[in-house]
Amino acid sequence: xxxxxxxxxxxxxxxxxxxxxxxxxxxxxxxxxxxxxxxxxxxxxxxxxxxxxxxxxxxxxxxxxxxxxxxxxxxxxxxxxxxxxxxxxxxxxxxxxxxxxxxxxxxxxxxxxxxxxxxxxxxxxxxxxxxxxxxxxxxxxxxxxxxxxxxxxxxxxxxxxxxxxxxxxxxxxxxxxxxxxxxxxxxxxxxxxxxxxxxx
Ligand SMILES: O=C(O)CCC(=O)C(=O)O
Numbered sequence: 001x002x003x004x005x006x007x008x009x010x011x012x013x014x015x016x017x018x019x020x021x022x023x024x025x026x027x028x029x030x031x032x033x034x035x036x037x038x039x040x041x042x043x044x045x046x047x048x049x050x051x052x053x054x055x056x057x058x059x060x061x062x063x064x065x066x067x068x069x070x071x072x073x074x075x076x077x078x079x080x081x082x083x084x085x086x087x088x089x090x091x092x093x094x095x096x097x098x099x100x101x102x103x104x105x106x107x108x109x110x111x112x113x114x115x116x117x118x119x120x121x122x123x124x125x126x127x128x129x130x131x132x133x134x135x136x137x138x139x140x141x142x143x144x145x146x147x148x149x150x151x152x153x154x155x156x157x158x159x160x161x162x163x164x165x166x167x168x169x170x171x172x173x174x175x176x177x178x179x180x181x182x183x184x185x186x187x188x189x190x191x192x193x194x195x196x197x198x199x200x
Contacts, residue, residue: 012164019160028081029133043069054110060099064193089129097190108181116172121193130161134185141171
């Protein structure tokens with residue numbers, strides 16, 4: 001496990017390459033590409049509705065929904081491969097997750113703009129476990145006030161990026177486009193959605 005230095009804050013962030021057992025990675029990728037109901041949703045940004053530059057799906061325990069950029073997502077049931085990875089992360093970290101947002105980047109033209117996890121249903125200090133399957137992509141973290149403070153992480157297939165306590169408060173992140181990448185990557189971000197009153 002490699003600690004990622006997010007000073008000046010003492011934000012907890014680390015990367016574990018080869019977290020998903022090699023024997024599982026290709027099977028997971030193939031079955032998720034084929035079996036998940038991927039959608040190119042629209043979100044509200046800069047005063048208008050725009051199509052996201054990637055495909056996505058939301059999975060969670062029954063009854064949980066998730067809203068970001070005015071898009072309300074109802075949960076699909078857990079895909080068995082996603083549920084298995086969730087169990088592996090929970091065993092390794094002791095942290096429980098009840099939801100996951102899945103992103104399918106079809107190639108290097110698909111991307112994710114700068115943002116942080118600040119939806120009220122994630123609570124004041126969200127902990128997010130982010131799994132990568134497939135093509136390697138560059139992931140950037142940028143300090144919200146010290147904009148020159150930039151970290152670049154190469155997310156390899158099977159890796160787990162842990163964005164723990166303190167990360168979302170001071171840092172935002174993005175996954176830029178790249179001409180070099182011609183194949184697909186799936187990202188799964190496991191999250192804990194709090195109950196309706198956002199206090200438990
Ligand atoms: O694809 C990634 O690694 C980033 C995903 C992400 O930032 C998100 O789901 O909000």
